[in-house]
Amino acid sequence: MTTETLRTTVAARRTGVVTWARARPLVIHVVLAASALVMLYPVIWMVVSSLRPGNEIFRDPGILVKDLRIDNYRVGWNALSEPFTRYLLNSAVVVLGSILGNLVSCSMAAYAFARLEFAGKKFWFAIMLLSIMLPIHVVIVPQYILFSHAGWINTFLPLIVPKLLATDAFFVFLMVQFIRGIPRELDEAARIDGCGRGGIFLRVILPLMVPALATTTIFTFIWTWNDFFSQLIYLTDPHMYTVPVALRGFVDSTSSSSWGSMFAMSVVSLVPVFLAFLFGQRYLIKGIATTGIK
Amino acid sequence: MSALGELGSLRGKKTAGQKKDNLAGYLFLAPWLLGLFLITIGPMLASLYLSFTDYNLIQAPKWIGLDNFTRMLSDERLHNSLRVTFTYVFVSVPLQLAIALLLAVVLDRGVRGMAFYRSVFYLPSLLGSSVAIAILWRQVFGTTGLLNQLLDVVGIDGKGWISDPSTALGTLVVLNVWTFGSPMVIFLAGLRQIPSMYYEAASVDGAGTLRRFFSITLPLLTPIIFFNLVLQIIHAFQAFTQAFVVSGGSGGPSDSTMFFTLYLYDRGFGNFDMGYASAMAWFLLVIIGIFTAANFLLSKYWVFYDD
Numbered sequence: 203m204t205t206e207t208l209r210t211t212v213a214a215r216r217t218g219v220v221t222w223a224r225a226r227p228l229v230i231h232v233v234l235a236a237s238a239l240v241m242l243y244p245v246i247w248m249v250v251s252s253l254r255p256g257n258e259i260f261r262d263p264g265i266l267v268k269d270l271r272i273d274n275y276r277v278g279w280n281a282l283s284e285p286f287t288r289y290l291l292n293s294a295v296v297v298l299g300s301i302l303g304n305l306v307s308c309s310m311a312a313y314a315f316a317r318l319e320f321a322g323k324k325f326w327f328a329i330m331l332l333s334i335m336l337p338i339h340v341v342i343v344p345q346y347i348l349f350s351h352a353g354w355i356n357t358f359l360p361l362i363v364p365k366l367l368a369t370d371a372f373f374v375f376l377m378v379q380f381i382r383g384i385p386r387e388l389d390e391a392a393r394i395d396g397c398g399r400g401g402i403f404l405r406v407i408l409p410l411m412v413p414a415l416a417t418t419t420i421f422t423f424i425w426t427w428n429d430f431f432s433q434l435i436y437l438t439d440p441h442m443y444t445v446p447v448a449l450r451g452f453v454d455s456t457s458s459s460s461w462g463s464m465f466a467m468s469v470v471s472l473v474p475v476f477l478a479f480l481f482g483q484r485y486l487i488k489g490i491a492t493t494g495i496k
Numbered sequence: 497m498s499a500l501g502e503l504g505s506l507r508g509k510k511t512a513g514q515k516k517d518n519l520a521g522y523l524f525l526a527p528w529l530l531g532l533f534l535i536t537i538g539p540m541l542a543s544l545y546l547s548f549t550d551y552n553l554i555q556a557p558k559w560i561g562l563d564n565f566t567r568m569l570s571d572e573r574l575h576n577s578l579r580v581t582f583t584y585v586f587v588s589v590p591l592q593l594a595i596a597l598l599l600a601v602v603l604d605r606g607v608r609g610m611a612f613y614r615s616v617f618y619l620p621s622l623l624g625s626s627v628a629i630a631i632l633w634r635q636v637f638g639t640t641g642l643l644n645q646l647l648d649v650v651g652i653d654g655k656g657w658i659s660d661p662s663t664a665l666g667t668l669v670v671l672n673v674w675t676f677g678s679p680m681v682i683f684l685a686g687l688r689q690i691p692s693m694y695y696e697a698a699s700v701d702g703a704g705t706l707r708r709f710f711s712i713t714l715p716l717l718t719p720i721i722f723f724n725l726v727l728q729i730i731h732a733f734q735a736f737t738q739a740f741v742v743s744g745g746s747g748g749p750s751d752s753t754m755f756f757t758l759y760l761y762d763r764g765f766g767n768f769d770m771g772y773a774s775a776m777a778w779f780l781l782v783i784i785g786i787f788t789a790a791n792f793l794l795s796k797y798w799v800f801y802d803d
Contacts, residue, residue: 339757342539369536450745
């Protein structure tokens with residue numbers, strides 16, 4: 203890209219004339235690169251600032267690091283009532299439980315909708331699609347009452363059990379779309395070989411829908427990791443705090459002097475999301491594209 | 497693919513043994529059905545009931561008829577929260593979709609490094625809903641934040657964007673627009689499905705870039721624009737985390753970022769006024785329902801279906 207850019211510029215200088223057709227790709231690249239930089243600048247700056255001494259955050263808008271300081275991380279890790287490791291572990295438990303729940307329950311429901319014929323299927327399918335749009339606020343109050351009667355406040359159960367019951371209908375829809383693309387001849391062949399409904403699901407459909415399962419895993423990971431509203435409501439004991447709830451505690455309890463450590467822990471909380479994005483972007487982009495297009 | 501799938505399942509209906517599938521169908525559906533009734537429909541009905549009661553979690557719910565709803569009519573803070581939410585939805589969603597569409601069209605022209613740009617533009621969609629980014633926003637738009645530091649370099653005196661009630665909501669709009677990546681990816685996938693022969697034919701007829709965009713790209717993309725619009729409006733009505741964290745949980749300054757959802761949280765989980773919060777929740781559901789229905793009704797005037 204750079205050599206090409208250079209060549210275009212040099213050629214342009216030599217002739218003194220730049221035709222629009224020639225300059226266009228260059229202009230587009232400059233505009234795109236500039237907008238990408240503007241978009242990501244605050245995030246990059248946050249990472250850099252977290253590695254600077256405390257008060258620099260309010261003085262240095264640049265993104266050059268002269269000397270790396272990990273003090274903010276050391277201080278931030280132990281700034282709250284529990285070490286940050288505790289919050290990371292809590293989040294990990296909620297995330298793993300949610301992933302497992304979504305994979306099992308959503309794939310089962312999706313198989314039923316995509317492949318099995320049963321009375322009332324169209325009705326349930328419509329309900330499922332509608333439930334994707336349902337605001338969580340409509341159910342949160344009674345859910346809270348229900349789970350508090352069950353003694354589940356300050357446990358991870360209110361966050362995990364709904365996933366075991368396929369309440370993330372978005373993923374059911376995503377998997378239905380995917381299963382529909384698997385040739386039915388494969389089901390027929392397995393049936394002739396003596397497979398029942400369960401056998402076809404376990405031995406034919408599941409292995410072939412690994413890409414959809416991967417998409418579900420990555421989205422569940424990121425969304426649960428970032429989820430704040432339900433974790434804020436159900437987790438009030440600092441011992442049970444997940445990362446987002448703990449970070450929010452930072453906002454409440456700290457003065458401006460500890461922005462450095464707050465930034466540091468924010469960066470820590472973004473690392474898993476960034477890694478999931480880095481390794482899973484193929485599935486993420488395919489996932490939104492297919493559910494958007496049908 | 498969707499239509500073919502429907503056809504395939506209809507064909508299956510005739511050949512497969514109906515009775516056996518009923519059992520298997522409901523067995524596979526069992527976890528979802530259980531969740532539907534226990535976690536979704538049950539609580540929905542319960543919250544409908546609670547919306548007609550006075551309930552503080554400790555004493556038993558007391559039936560008060562329509563009192564919660566008449567109270568909503570005269571609740572100034574609630575009216576303000578509606579104004580804030582509507583402003584947020586109707587400013588940020590069109591802006592976000594316009595930028596998403598613009599960049600999708602530019603990237604679709606076969607720009608070298610397209611996959612790289614797509615990833616970079618998509619990343620904020622994943623980060624945007626996190627508490628960490630809300631904390632970053634709090635700093636960036638603060639009195640001594642990044643934005644004012646940068647403005648200072650070019651000699652402009654900034655102000656406390658978040659502490660000023662006239663600009664606080666604007667910072668949240670910027671945050672929502674910042675996450676244009678996911679509608680952009682959906683637009684990109686939609687653009688891929690437009691047959692290139694349309695463009696070739698138009699070029700032969702002498703249509704320029706703009707003409708091709710308005711006569712081919714835009715009409716053929718309307719179903720995708722519609723899908724994104726419905727989704728993003730529903731999404732924006734439910735925004736919570738960012739306003740909550742940026743305002744330090746208060747919806748301030750002077751209620752300027754008090755979203756409807758924040759006020760609902762404040763009533764329900766701040767004051768344990770669960771009856772009122774339930775009434776508010778149903779009101780929100782009705783609002784979202786009306787806007788979604790209106791979207792669908794209006795769609796026949798501007799959404800173009802090729803097939």
